[in-house]
Amino acid sequence: MAEMHSSKHQPAHFTARLADWFVTLTCWTWFTLGFICCFSLPYAYAAFLAKDSETATQKLNSLFFRVLFAILRVTAPSHRLDIPPEIEAIRSSVIVCNHLSYLDPLLLIRTFPRHRTIVKTRFFSLPIFGQVITRAGYIPASGEGHFARFMLQQLETMPSFLRSGGNLFVFPEGTRNRGEKAATFHPGALKIARLCQAPIYIVHIENTEVLFPPGKFLFNSRRKNTITLRVVDRIQPDYQNAPPSVTELEKQVLEAYNQGSP
Amino acid sequence: MTREELQDNILSILIDDFEFENPGLDDNLRDDHNFDSIDAIELLGKIEIMLGTSLSREEKEKAMGIRTINDILDYIEQLDVMRNNS
Numbered sequence: 001m002a003e004m005h006s007s008k009h010q011p012a013h014f015t016a017r018l019a020d021w022f023v024t025l026t027c028w029t030w031f032t033l034g035f036i037c038c039f040s041l042p043y044a045y046a047a048f049l050a051k052d053s054e055t056a057t058q059k060l061n062s063l064f065f066r067v068l069f070a071i072l073r074v075t076a077p078s079h080r081l082d083i084p085p086e087i088e089a090i091r092s093s094v095i096v097c098n099h100l101s102y103l104d105p106l107l108l109i110r111t112f113p114r115h116r117t118i119v120k121t122r123f124f125s126l127p128i129f130g131q132v133i134t135r136a137g138y139i140p141a142s143g144e145g146h147f148a149r150f151m152l153q154q155l156e157t158m159p160s161f162l163r164s165g166g167n168l169f170v171f172p173e174g175t176r177n178r179g180e181k182a183a184t185f186h187p188g189a190l191k192i193a194r195l196c197q198a199p200i201y202i203v204h205i206e207n208t209e210v211l212f213p214p215g216k217f218l219f220n221s222r223r224k225n226t227i228t229l230r231v232v233d234r235i236q237p238d239y240q241n242a243p244p245s246v247t248e249l250e251k252q253v254l255e256a257y258n259q260g261s262p
Numbered sequence: 263m264t265r266e267e268l269q270d271n272i273l274s275i276l277i278d279d280f281e282f283e284n285p286g287l288d289d290n291l292r293d294d295h296n297f298d299s300i301d302a303i304e305l306l307g308k309i310e311i312m313l314g315t316s317l318s319r320e321e322k323e324k325a326m327g328i329r330t331i332n333d334i335l336d337y338i339e340q341l342d343v344m345r346n347n348s
Contacts, residue, residue: 143299148326152319155303191300245281 016222023075023221030068039064047135054137058114058166061136065110072211076221079211082228083111087203090231091165094193095201096253099171101208103227111229114166116154118188121147137161141188159196168192169203172253185257190249197239200249202232202256232256263342268335275308276331287331302326309338315345 039060046056069081088111097108109115121140124130124147134150143151162168170189193200206228212219233256237244244252263271269287276282282295291297306322317325321341328334 143302143326148299148323149319151299152303152322152326155300188298188300191298191304195300195304247281 017218019076019221020218023072023219024217026071026075027068027219030071034067035064043132043135047131053135055114057132057135058116058137061109061132062111062113062115065106068106069110072219076211076219078222078224080226082226084230086231087111087229090167090201092162093167093199093201093234094162094189094196095167095169095203096172096189096257097169097203098205098257099173100205101212101214103208103212104171104205105169107205107208107227107229108169112167112169114164116158116161116166116168118168118170124150155192155195158192162196162198168198185250185254187246187250190246190253194237194239194243194246194249200235200237200253202235202253204228204230204232206230232259265335265339268338269331271312272331272334272338275305275312279308280305285331287335289331290329291331292329299326302328305334313338313341317341 042060043057046053046060050056072079073081090112095108095112097104105117108117116137116139118141119133119138121142121144124134124140137154137157139154140147140151158168168189170192172186172189173184190200192198207225208227210220210223210225211227235249235252235256237249273282273285276285276295280295280297280301282297285295289295302325303322306317306325310317325334325337328337
């Protein structure tokens with residue numbers, strides 16, 4: 001009886017797996033061929049000819065991932081994206097965010113055309129990808145060794161970048177969190193907010209891990225799901241008259257951060 | 263400024279602005295006080311104000327390798343010597 005039951009469900013399971021493979025391979029095709037065929041020339045232009053190479057590269061990154069999420073909307077229509085206008089309107093801020101899936105940074109890059117973020121230092125040494133994130137003005141997680149100059153340069157220009165409308169988004173947990181509460185919290189983003197006297201947004205991401213589960217190769221394409229971004233809190237410290245310590249900022253952000261967890 | 267005066271100034275900056283508790287001159291800044299590259303850049307800004315002078319990119323880069331409070335004091339003294347010689 002059990003055998004009959006499982007064999008009855010095999011075709012459905014097979015179809016689901018096939019759909020997951022289709023979505024995954026379509027996305028990888030976009031990452032590779034899409035980049036080469038559609039974006040390599042614009043990236044080359046942004047790198048060598050654009051007046052403001054950093055902004056041009058950031059906007060290209062954002063467009064590249066807009067197309068990726070459009071592909072996902074078509075190939076995995078049971079997944080919806082819910083990004084309220086108040087999120088897209090955020091400017092000149094440090095945004096701290098929970099981290100559930102590898103899709104999270106791609107979603108934020110898609111949402112904020114002018115952005116910087118902190119990236120693991122080893123990624124800067126990768127061919128092509130390392131060049132793109134360097135040109136985009138992303139910041140290495142560590143300023144050790146030969147990254148000292150680059151980090152200095154990026155942090156020195158951070159106040160003007162934020163003032164001109166750019167956002168810095170950071171995942172302060174550093175890695176994907178599979179629990180409900182914030183894991184280890186790296187206060188680097190808060191130090192930068194304090195250094196640049198910028199407001200801090202706490203943004204909560206929901207359900208990206210349903211579409212692209214941690215530890216899996218395949219997208220989970222057929223589940224009904226809504227990926228959401230929402231503002232949990234906005235902190236605007238009085239930097240002039242009562243500058244907060246990093247510990248005070250961390251306490252405020254963590255409270256809001258954990259309230260944002262479902 | 264003598265080394266003792268410099269030490270007092272730096273310690274008070276580290277305690278007041280970077281929340282150091284009982285800093286030792288040879289403590290490892292990163293391991294013992296979670297002092298990272300971003301803090302180093304903020305501290306360089308405060309050193310500039312303290313010395314009343316701007317630091318060049320090369321001078322700042324050298325500071326990124328600092329590990330202890332004694333290293334900070336040596337670094338500022340070296341800056342002073344280099345400026346007096348030039």
